[in-house]
Amino acid sequence: MSHTIRIAQTDLHFPCAPGQTVLDAALAAGIELPHSCRKGMCANCAGRVDEGLVEGLGGAPLHHEACDPDQVLLCLCVARSDLLISPTRYRRVDPAAAKTFVAKVYKHQMVASDVSLLQLRLPAGQRLKFRAGQYLQVILDDGSRRSYSMANPPHESDGVTLHIRHVPGGRFSAVLPTLQPGDAVRIEGPYGSFGLREDSQAPLVFVAGGTGFAPIKSILDDMVKRGDSRRPVTLLWGGRRLEHLYLGAAVQRWQRLLPGLEFVPAVSEPIADTPPEVFRGDVRQALLARLASLAGHELYACGAPALVTALRQTAVQHLGLAPQDFFSDAFVSGPTPDAEQRRLAAA
Structure with a gap:
């Protein structure tokens, strides 16, 4: 049977169908809760269940090491009764905002030995309206999906630019080398709640690992556009x-147009003749070495789940960042489960 979920200290409530997660039910009702990976790996969706009973989808664990003791992962919670929840934040959205497009490859280039920069163009007259930091899903021939952040800013809405790391054995990684200008690619979006808090005046720290640079590029390009x-x-x-x-050229442009932007490149593998501006070590070590304190800052982290978790711990436990000022987008490889797959998993 369906259950009713209420958000504490508000008059907001929404139905939750059998086998549907709390996060999916909220999104279907036009209420966006914080989320990123939707697989229980990033802990962005962590919130409290103040009243009612929940269990993990398909027996999944409800806790993550980044959760507070009284929090659970709302992306994996299935309601077993009516609930009263306290998410860290929420906002109203249009549940029909995500749309499907058949885009065409405009340009495909290798920008590193294992990274493709893929530019897609939408059909004439169509636009993908998104916020800087959001992602889309590429729909493969077998119906499975892969999630990639838009690297272009929202004002460039007639197409999308994706930074895609080639994953050995990956389903879309096998397709990527064959894509040529004019080839069709089905995409759907936008998705995700990652993005800049524009109502804040706090100093900003962006930390990217590999292709985690993509959503940060969208945010910084948008900041430049908005002045x-x-x-x-x-x-x-x-x-x-x-x-x-x-994409060093993009960073150089920001340094010209965003006065005071400080860039710290970090390389973890030993290299000969390291340029003096390059930090030798991983990006977490660079964060510790280059910033004495993060008190009063906001930190936006993008990359693999292990990196995001390590950055959260370092920023909060060692550099004084307030937990609520850590925002992240964890890049999880593999299929993105949709609502039907989640329902079947819980059946």
Whole structure:
């Protein structure tokens, strides 16, 4: 049977169908809760269940090491009774905003040995309306999906640019080398709640690992477009080798147009003749070495789940960042489960 979910200290409530997660039910009702990976790996969706009973989808664990003791992962919670929940934040959205497009490849280039920059164009007259930091899903021939952040800013809405790391054995990684200009690619979006808090004046710290640079690029390009140069910005971008910091021209442009932007490139593998501006070590070590305190800052982290978790711990436990000022987008490889797959998993 369906259950009713209420958000504490509001008059908001929404139905939750059998086998539907709390996050999916909220999104279907036009209420966006914080989320990113939707697989229980990033903990962005962590919130409290103040009243009622829940269980993990398909027996999944409801806790993550980044959760507070009284929090659960709302992306994996299935209601077993009516609920009263306290998410960290929420906002109203249009549940029909995500749309499907048949885009065409405009340009495809290798920008590193294992990274493609894929530019897609939408059909004439169509636009993908999104917020800087959001992602889309590429729909493969077998119906499975892969999620990629838009690297272009929202005003470039007639197409999308994706930064795609080639994953050995990956389903879409096998398709990527064959894509040529004019080829069709089905996409759907936008999705995700990651994005800049524009009502804040706090200094900004962006930390990217590899292709986690993509959503940060969208946010910084959007800041340039809006003429938003009032907040100090520090950008740390890490990779195994220098080639993995593949868009130096974009960083140089921001340094010209966003006064005071500080860029810290970090390379984890030993290299000969390291340029003096390059930090030798991983991006978490660079964060510790280059910033004495994060008190009063906001940190936006993008990359693999293990990196995001390590950055959260480092920023909060060692650099004084307030937990509520840590925002992240965890890049999880593999299929993105949709609502029907989640329902079947719980059946």
